[in-house]
Amino acid sequence: MSESFYQPETLAVRAGAVHSQFGExxxxxxxxxxxxxxxxxxxxxxxxxxxxxxxxxxxxxxxVTMFEERLAALEGAEQCVATASGMSAIxxxxxxxxxxxxxxxxxxxxxxxxxxxxGGILKKFGVETSFVSATDAGEWSAAVxxxxxxxxxxxxxxxxxxxxxxxAIALVAKKCGAWLAVDNCFCTPILQRPLELGADIVIHSAxxxxxxxxxVLGGAVLGSRKLMExxxxxxxxxxxxxxxxxxxxxxxxLETLKIRMDAHSANALQLARWLxxxxxxxxxxxPGLPSHPQYQLAMQQQKSGGxxxxxxxxxxxxxxxRVVDSTQLVSIxxxxxxxxxxxxxPATTTHVRITxxxxxxxxxTEGLLxxxxxxxxxxxxxxxxxxxxxx
Ligand SMILES: *Cc1c(COP(=O)(O)O)cnc(C)c1O
Numbered sequence: 001m002s003e004s005f006y007q008p009e010t011l012a013v014r015a016g017a018v019h020s021q022f023g024e025x026x027x028x029x030x031x032x033x034x035x036x037x038x039x040x041x042x043x044x045x046x047x048x049x050x051x052x053x054x055x056x057x058x059x060x061x062x063x064v065t066m067f068e069e070r071l072a073a074l075e076g077a078e079q080c081v082a083t084a085s086g087m088s089a090i091x092x093x094x095x096x097x098x099x100x101x102x103x104x105x106x107x108x109x110x111x112x113x114x115x116x117x118x119g120g121i122l123k124k125f126g127v128e129t130s131f132v133s134a135t136d137a138g139e140w141s142a143a144v145x146x147x148x149x150x151x152x153x154x155x156x157x158x159x160x161x162x163x164x165x166x167x168a169i170a171l172v173a174k175k176c177g178a179w180l181a182v183d184n185c186f187c188t189p190i191l192q193r194p195l196e197l198g199a200d201i202v203i204h205s206a207x208x209x210x211x212x213x214x215x216v217l218g219g220a221v222l223g224s225r226k227l228m229e230x231x232x233x234x235x236x237x238x239x240x241x242x243x244x245x246x247x248x249x250x251x252x253x254l255e256t257l258k259i260r261m262d263a264h265s266a267n268a269l270q271l272a273r274w275l276x277x278x279x280x281x282x283x284x285x286x287p288g289l290p291s292h293p294q295y296q297l298a299m300q301q302q303k304s305g306g307x308x309x310x311x312x313x314x315x316x317x318x319x320x321x322r323v324v325d326s327t328q329l330v331s332i333x334x335x336x337x338x339x340x341x342x343x344x345x346p347a348t349t350t351h352v353r354i355t356x357x358x359x360x361x362x363x364x365t366e367g368l369l370x371x372x373x374x375x376x377x378x379x380x381x382x383x384x385x386x387x388x389x390x391x
Contacts, residue, residue, distance in 0.1 A: 003368040007188060008074060008112060009258040015055040016069030016251075018062065023227075029248040030062045041215055054289040057244060059236050068220070070254055071210070072244075074189040075202050077222035081232045082247060086185065086205020087113050088240035089219030093181055093201060095238070096148070096221075096231035100126030103147040107134040107164060108146055108362065109157035109231070110183065135163040135294065137169050144176045154183040155192075156298070159310045159346045159370035160363050161285045163294035170198030179227070183211070185337075190261040191303045201227060206246075208337030209307070212260050216246040260339070260375065264307030267381075272309045280319070280389045282312035282367065308336060310346075310370045313389070318364035320345055324369070326388030328382060336372035341381050344370045 006014070017027055035054040037043035045051035064082050072080035094117075098104070106118055108131040118129040121216050128147075132139040136159050151173045166182060173180040181201035182194035188209045192204050204210060206218035221231045235241050235283040242250075265288070273288035277314075284291070287298035288305020298305065313320040323343075324332055330341040336348050339358040344350060351364050359365075373381065 011073040012257050013255045015073035019274040027066050027251050031058050038231055055145045055342045058241050060241055061244045064242050064247040067251050071220055074329055076193055076195050077223045078225045079228040080220050080222045081228055082242035083216040083219040084240040086207055086219040089203050089221045090114055092231050092235050093221050096234040098127050098149055101147055102127050102149040103145050103152045105133055105140055105143045106152040109134040109162050110154045115292050134164045137172055140169055140170045148176055148178045149179050151180040156186050161287050163287055163298045165297055166194050166197040168198055168249050169322045182272045185308050187302055188261055190258050208249050210250050214338035216249050218246045218250055220240050263375055265304035267378050268309050269305055270378045274347040280314050285310040307373045307383050311366045320367045322371050322391055323388030329384040339375045341374035342372045346370055
């Protein structure tokens with residue numbers, strides 16, 4: 001399929017599909033660990049790369065390849081490599097592109113496990129990370145060292161929906177010869193395409209919106225063929241690759257990505273506006289609200305605000321927990337990107353492992369709740385929250 005010719009919703013349904021001799025219309029699930037050869041000579045040719053084709057599902061699998069090509073078309077990337085989870089995508093990116101002695105500059109407002117990967121595990125292997133503000137490009141520039149190889153950010157951030165200026169930070173990265181990687185989990189390529197804004201690498205936790213129905217874990221790294229060669233080399237050898245079954249789930253998930261993202265965004269905007277009008281709610285964090293500090297940037301960089309809203313319940317932890325415990329509909333869970341609305345108290349769950357001082361500095365207060373708005377009727381979600389807010 002010619003990628004530039006078709007619209008995103010068409011690519012999401014069609015790109016990458018390869019059909020077998022049986023003429024199936026829906027993409028087939030190839031549940032096989034290995035592939036057979038017609039002769040010893042063919043096996044030899046496959047192994048030295050003289051003949052293209054599958055060998056073993058840790059290397060390539062036709063269902064996984066279909067998913068990779070579909071996501072690459074959506075992000076406008078030359079190549080995509082699929083991984084077992086979002087965290088293994090970030091790990092593969094670092095292991096494939098960095099070596100001991102290299103330096104990372106990363107936004108402070110990134111996924112907790114990513115902070116631990118950079119600040120803990122990679123540090124043990126001689127890769128150091130400086131954490132800087134998500135919203136101040138000047139801090140990125142000031143943190144650069146001669147050894148800086150990788151810039152890493154997530155926008156909008158979790159849970160406070162800070163918006164980083166991808167194009168501005170990409171310019172800083174280019175000037176010092178570093179690659180910029182953007183974790184595009186919250187927006188997906190339907191709302192934001194980081195490569196077009198100057199990023200070199202896009203990371204996904206496919207577990208979230210790409211699946212969209214909270215079923216399986218997966219991830220992806222996307223970028224130029226040259227960069228992905230190193231990432232693929234690590235994955236093929238070390239093994240955290242995507243299972244064929246999960247790839248098949250994600251292929252089906254991608255087919256509805258456009259309509260789901262549009263619906264998540266529309267529901268989230270409606271809920272955010274309503275929350276702003278509630279007497280027992282303090283600040284509401286949502287990039288689609290004019291009250292958001294980076295509203296202008298968000299509306300330039302993203303097609304819409306996305307599905308994640310955070311808000312401050314007046315009265316601290318007790319009041320926030322009362323809202324959580326009074327719900328009868330929304331799911332109390334830390335996951336996001338599901339058709340089902342999920343509600344999280346970050347200070348005691350996703351961000352409990354960082355010090356209270358660091359939490360306060362990051363703006364994650366005891367009254368803060370994060371809601372990943374699903375596809376239920378907004379009035380039902382409102383009624384569910386009202387019970388606890390008005391107690
Ligand atoms: C969930 C998440 C990850 C990690 O993905 P897993 O699939 O859980 O490994 C990384 N980044 C962001 C922004 C996430 O929300």
